[in-house]
Every structure is written in C-alpha cells, then in structure tokens.
Amino acid sequence: MQDCADNNPVPAAAGYRRPPEVVMRLARMGSFHQTRLSFMRTLLRRLKSEDWKFKRNLWAINEQGFGRAVYTVYGPERSYSLVAFSHDLPDDMRSDRVIATAWDATFALYDGIPSGTDLDRLEQNVPKQEAGRISDSELSLSRANRSVRLWQHVIDSLSHGKQPDRDQLEAVGYLMRTTAVYGSGKFGAADRLTIAQRPELSGPFQAELLSVWLTRAFSIDLVEHIASARGGEQAVTIDPELRRRIGVGNSTGLGMAPFLINHPALLNNWMMAREEAIARVRSLSQADPMAIDEFKQHFEHARFNVSQWHSQHPIQIEKLKALTSDLEQMAGYIGSESLSDDHPWDRFYRWAEDNLSLEGQEQLASLLLEPYAELVDELTQCMDADEHLSFFVDGAMPLARLREIIEKQCEWALKVDYDRPENCARFWYTSAEKLEPRVGERLQESGAEYELPLGVGCDIKQLHVALQAGSDGPTTAEFLLAHPEHRHTARRVQNLAACPYAEIQDNLIAADMLPIDILRCKLSFFGATKFDPRSDRWVRICMYQDAPFPHELLAAAP
C-alpha cells in the first residue's frame, strides 16, 4: 500500500476514508459487492490491454461428453493452459462437499503448454482428491459438478434447435459449479513464489481465477458439443447474448474462511485499496455528465442483477429484500437529487449511510467506483502483500507501545467478556475427517485443546491482561520469552500499527458469528455475484456472469 499512498493523486481522499472500526465489521463485510478492483476484473483488463491471444488447443471429447480438452492463453512472455477432464459421474456420487471423491469435471492450470505426457500424468492425478498429486508445472487444481437442473435443459433445448429458457438459465446462472480451486503449493502445485514475480499473476488469486474463467468457456463448449452430437444438424449453439448470462458457479464452505484471518497484511491491503478507491471518488468536488451517465448505467445493471439474485436462506432473503428496497430508494435519490452539485458522490454516500441497509450502502460504494477507472484502477497494484515483513516481531518495541496499540486500535476486542458462554461458544479447528478448517461448539464438542489461533479478539484481550500484569521487562522480546503463548498475537498486534485494516473487528468465536460473512467478503474481492448461502457456513456464488468469453475478449492464436 505504501507505493500507492506515495503516489496518491488525490490527497483529499484521506479525509473521506472510512475508518477500520466502521469497515472491518462482519455485518458490513458480509454485505460487500464486487467492484472494479475485484480480482476477476483485474485479470480480464490485463489480458485485454496486453493483447493476449487464445486457442483451444485440444478437444478430445466423445459424443457423451467425456474426455479431455486444453485451453491456452498466450501472453507477451508466457502461456497458460487449462487442462480439463470430463468424467462420467453417476448422480449418486455428485456432492457439493470439497471432500467428495468424484466430480463431473476436473481441472489443472498448467504453466505453459502441456505435452501429451503431461496430460497423461495429470489424468492419473487431477481427478483424485487427497490422493492425487500435481507438480510445480501446475498452478492450480480444481473440480466441478454440473448444475443438474440446468445442464439437461440446455442440452435438450439446443439439440432440438431451440434456445434454453432465459428465466431458467438466469435463475441458476451457471452450467458448472466448482468446489475449491487450489493453488499456491497445495497438493504439490507450484509454490506462490513461482509466480510472485510475474506481473500477470502476482496479484491475488490471478492464476486461480484464470483457471475459472477458462472453465466457464469449457462448460459451455461441452454442452454445445453434447447437444450437437445428439441433435445432429438440427442442433444450435447458444445465442451469444444469452451465453454471456452464463457464468461459472462455486460452492464454498468453511475451508475458505480462515484465509482472511491468517493473512492479516493481505486483508489490510485489499481493504485499504477498496476504501481508498471509495474515498477518492467521494472526495471529488464535481461529477461530469459522462460519469453520471456511466454511473446510472451501472446502477440499472445492478438493479437487474439483484432482480435475478435468488436465495432460499432466511438471512439472505431478508438481505435481498432490504437491498431491493434500498435500490428503489437510490433510484428515487438519483431521480430527485442533482448529481451535479458540490461533492455529489459524498453527499449520495452520506445519504445512503442514513437511509439504507448495509447491503445498500455497500452496493452504492461499489457502484461509485464504476465511472472512475483512471482514478481507482491503479490501486489494484497495491493488493498483494509481502507477508514476510508482517511475520517479523519487533522485539525492541517497548511493552508500553504494545499496550498502546491494543488500547487505541483494539477496543472492539477489549470490550467483550469472553467468559460469558455466548462469547466463547465456538472454536476453530482442523477436522481430521475432512482435513479442512471447521467451527465447533466449545461446550458441546471435544477438541478445543487443538483450537486454531483464530479467536483473535479473545487472544488480544488475554495479551492485554498479561501486559497489564506487567513485570516482565521493558521490551516485547523479554515479555515473549517468558510468555511464548502470546507470540502469535503480539505479532498480529504489532502488524496493526502499519496495517489498520488487518483485523476483523468482531468476535470470531461468538455464538452468533456467521462464517458466511467472512466468505462473502473474500468472494466479493474475487468478483463473485449472486451469493446464495446454503447454511450459516456454506455459500454458492456465480463468477464471470456477463463477462466476455476468451474468444470474444482475445484474438485467436495462430
């Protein structure tokens, strides 16, 4: 973030930046929407601006739709290939759990262009879960299932020469739903260091999201292929405009939630970039007519998308009701208030704070960025982090300073009484059965002795108590030698001095904590839409809906 602050073209923005105590609350983070800084959009902007090329290099799929395919994008220096395997999966084996053992399709993102030998090796490993190993030639590993409700309908329609039903298609939004997309060294994949110095992949999750973008193309090619095999000459392909409405789905659970807590410096940089972008727009004294027009177009598009956003979960149903009402109110504001007055965006945002739910406020915050590419897009360069630096414990820091950081920046942690059952009701652990993080009920389940250090607020308060007891010497180094149990938390607290948006300012072990709020925050940074919680800890989303396809965005490779 330092570079962006140094080059800040809008010094006045600092006065408009929302403070961490407003932003870093789960209820608000759980109401985030995608923005133009989201990682999917960053990826596609780069591919376009750098004139990447595209080619489907292999299509060895039989008439039933099973086989292998390779999709390659060619950049100025390097190429990357999605290797896709489509399998014959009986319905009773289709599960949305990450710990499933079989999938309709499995994928790896290959670093370069794979040989036939590579494809054979990957076919032996990619379709397996824990038992499979990929190599440092692969940047990600993922699996996907078909959306049964849409898959058959689309194939039936196309094979009979008809377009699929638009309402049905938009209600689901995707033909395939991925489970986890693993990168960064998991299951033997290339370590993040492999790509950390490559400009095209150094930003957060760019390799994983490239894989997902190509997966979307594969899913549609596959239904068209099967429909063509079935329908012969009468079969048609999907109308290009309708095609755009098909994204790729994802089912995500608790496994993803600890990421934001385990990467505080990274979380800070994501948040800081987003907040700085919102502040820059709010600080503008005038909005020119073109910007206002562009805002209105995006506003109408957002309204349409919300009308297409369905959920059966009681929490999200209420949130969607509120958001729909918020959008109506915003439409009224846009119709009656002049957006040409002094500081129009700031006035609009402050009105939203007073009148709208968190869903609506965050929807507006996202929309405000849309007309201002030149003002905010550069902030995407500040969204990765050198986490090694935040690992360093400053042993020379006086304990008084450590206490001061806690008292100034962690009031949210200190004010909670963690002895009350509802405030320590949960614990985070890794499940021996699932090999994934889970949340347990402290009073009902065993295993709290293996608790992961994710109860940050409680840990900070315990550190503060120990510091107040204070006869452990004047520096952090001496204190931590006597109290190694506080080393992890002292590291986090010290990090807060430079990274004020690094910590979620809510109790992550409270009885009423909703893991889906953490998931939604992270997924909104990815660029996901249509959040559809399936429980308080499990969410389905849509990615790349309305985005261009590889053959539309990129020229064909020779």
Next chain:
Amino acid sequence: MSYNLTLAETESYLRKAARACGLDWGIAEEAGKASRWLAAFNLPGAETMLTHLQNLKGKEYRSFIPDCGAQPWQASGGLLCPIITGAALADRSAQMLKGMEFKLGSTAYPLLLAATVGQAARCHQTVFTTTWAGVRVSCFENGLSIEGNRDDLLLAEVDAVSCYRDDLSTPQQLPSTLAYVIDSKIFKCIDELAFQIYVPATEESRAGAGAGLTDND
C-alpha cells in the same frame, strides 16, 4: 521412495507438527518458517526439524529457553532449543544491528537456529551469521552462504554457538527449489505428527459442516 513437498506444504506441516509437540502457535510458526527457508535452499530443514521436535515432545518448555542474562546463554535443562532461542535472538536483532554478538552454550541443531534468526535478515535488509563447530552460516535478505565444514551443518548438539550481524555483500546461494524432495518415510512421520492437532469427527461436528444438501440441482 521420495515425496515432493512444496515450500508452502513444508511450512504448514512443520508448523502443525511443532504445535503437536507442545510449542505455542507463535513459536510453531517460527518452526514452519525456518523449515521452509531451509528447504528452499535444498537443505534438510524438514527432516532436522522433525528430529528436533520428536526430542522436544513431552518435555517442559522452560527447560529449553535461554537464560539471556547468562554469558553465554544457557538453558536450565542443559540444551537450548534452536527455535525458541532463534526466535529470542531474532527478537534482539536490533541489538545485533548495533554490533552486539550473542554467545550461546549447548544448543540442539544449530542449523535450525541459524534459519530462525535468519528470518530477521530480510526485514532488516542485512546479513546475520551463525557459527558453530567448523561451519559458518550466513542468512541474507534472500540468500545463503555456508563457509567451512559442511559436515558440521547437521550436528545434533554443539557446545558453543555465536550469532552476529555480518558485512558480507553477496550470498553464495539463492533459493533454488520450490518443491523439496523428501524421503517418504520421513514425510509420513511429519504427516502423522501434524495430524495429531486435527480433531476427530463426532456426531455433533458432522451435523454442522457443509450444506448437507445434494449437489444434484
């Protein structure tokens, strides 16, 4: 049989293994980082850490920590833990920057100590050198130099270690691997140790995870 362990996996497994052996999370994180750092230079960080952790398991933390007031530093149990002591030295890296040299008494696996202290080199953009027996290991911001007798690198126990800031300008080695090849049997031991902090499923825990829904929709 060998197994390719990525650097991310090396860090994650050894962090969990260290936690399973009773180290607090903050120290266990140091163990993970040091193991990863050594693996990146194709040094047997994971294997050495495993052996040290197995020795540590079930023993009292306080018997391994340094008495920093003593000269040289000593542990009450007789042998300094390289992770705990390495972290204590990294925490005092500001003093090393000012020219202070730290002297240690009996220390287990000094290579692990060198790697743990070495984590501070990058933050300070400097070089920290650790010497023992006939070998000298210098950790750079993003590199490593080893001088002297490499046979001493993996000594399980040494009588004296010293640690100081160095003025070297160029490392002999940059990180050379992103996937460390480890003996499968040793990896199995690490995996089993790490697995000890995983919580077995119960009826209650199974009830909460996932949507519990079919994906046939």
